[in-house]
Amino acid sequence: MYLSKDRARQLVECLDCDTACDDCRGGTDEDCVSCSKDFAVMGAKADGSLVCKRCPLGFVIGENGKCKEICGDGLNMGQYECDDGNNLNGDGCSAECTVEKGFECHSQGSERSVCVDIIPPKAYLSVKKGNLLLVSFDETVVIKASSSMLESKMHVYLKGDCKLTWELASSFQINEELSKLEVKAHPAGSL
Numbered sequence: 001m002y003l004s005k006d007r008a009r010q011l012v013e014c015l016d017c018d019t020a021c022d023d024c025r026g027g028t029d030e031d032c033v034s035c036s037k038d039f040a041v042m043g044a045k046a047d048g049s050l051v052c053k054r055c056p057l058g059f060v061i062g063e064n065g066k067c068k069e070i071c072g073d074g075l076n077m078g079q080y081e082c083d084d085g086n087n088l089n090g091d092g093c094s095a096e097c098t099v100e101k102g103f104e105c106h107s108q109g110s111e112r113s114v115c116v117d118i119i120p121p122k123a124y125l126s127v128k129k130g131n132l133l134l135v136s137f138d139e140t141v142v143i144k145a146s147s148s149m150l151e152s153k154m155h156v157y158l159k160g161d162c163k164l165t166w167e168l169a170s171s172f173q174i175n176e177e178l179s180k181l182e183v184k185a186h187p188a189g190s191l
Contacts, residue, residue, distance in 0.1 A: 020052035029053060040067045058110065071097035074112040081105065082113035090140070091115060128182070136180040 017024035020039040021032035026049070035041055035052035040061045043051040055067035058075035062068035069077045072095070074085030080097035082105035087095040092103035092115020099105045102119035122138040 018052075020054075021050075025049050035065060041065045042067070071095075075110050076107045076113050077110050082107070082115060084113045084115055092117065131184055133183050134180055135183060137178070140177045140179055 015027055018027060018029045018031070020029035020036055021034070022036045023033040025031045025033060025047070029039070030045060030049060030051045032050040032052045035050060038054060038061075039052040040055050040059075041050050042053045045051065055061055058070055058073060058077045059067040060070055069075075069079035069083075071080055071083060072085065072087040074083060076083040081099045082093035083097050084091060084093040084105070089095050089100070092100055093105050093113050094100050099115070102117060103115045104118050105113040105115040107113040121141050124136045124138070126134045126136070128134055
């Protein structure tokens with residue numbers, strides 16, 4: 001509440017503060033001494049009064065009483081490098097909404113960021129018994145349903161005059177994180 005003085009009519013009355021204000025000097029959301037629970041400090045006037053408003057979409061009230069962007073809601077309002085709609089690491093946009101090493105992230109306006117792996121994982125090939133090859137990767141990979149890895153047979157060209165046809169020998173689930181795959185190799189003649 002605040003005291004309203006009408007000097008012309010010599011009237012003093014107690015009036016309620018605006019709902020944005022917890023305590024106030026006047027009757028608007030720009031006359032606050034402190035902001036109400038659901039309102040943030042959006043500025044201050046020369047007389048020291050605070051301007052209290054609700055945070056816009058994509059923001060919450062931070063510890064300092066000011067609006068801060070939400071990380072992980074899929075709305076990139078510009079305070080973070082990226083926002084892909086989750087708080088997971090390893091997908092290009094970290095749990096702290098920073099672009100991860102080896103990725104590029106793009107978004108149009110405030111839309112969800114789309115991150116692309118610009119450094120593909122390195123694959124290493126080792127020979128096992130029975131024409132089995134072990135393909136291991138220097139980072140975790142995820143095989144998507146549209147991946148060419150799901151074709152029953154693929155051709156691998158090695159240096160020299162050697163060609164192999166190979167098929168997956170180990171089972172895995174679509175979208176499962178993998179660090180290695182077993183494949184069965186079949187010599188396909190010379191080139």
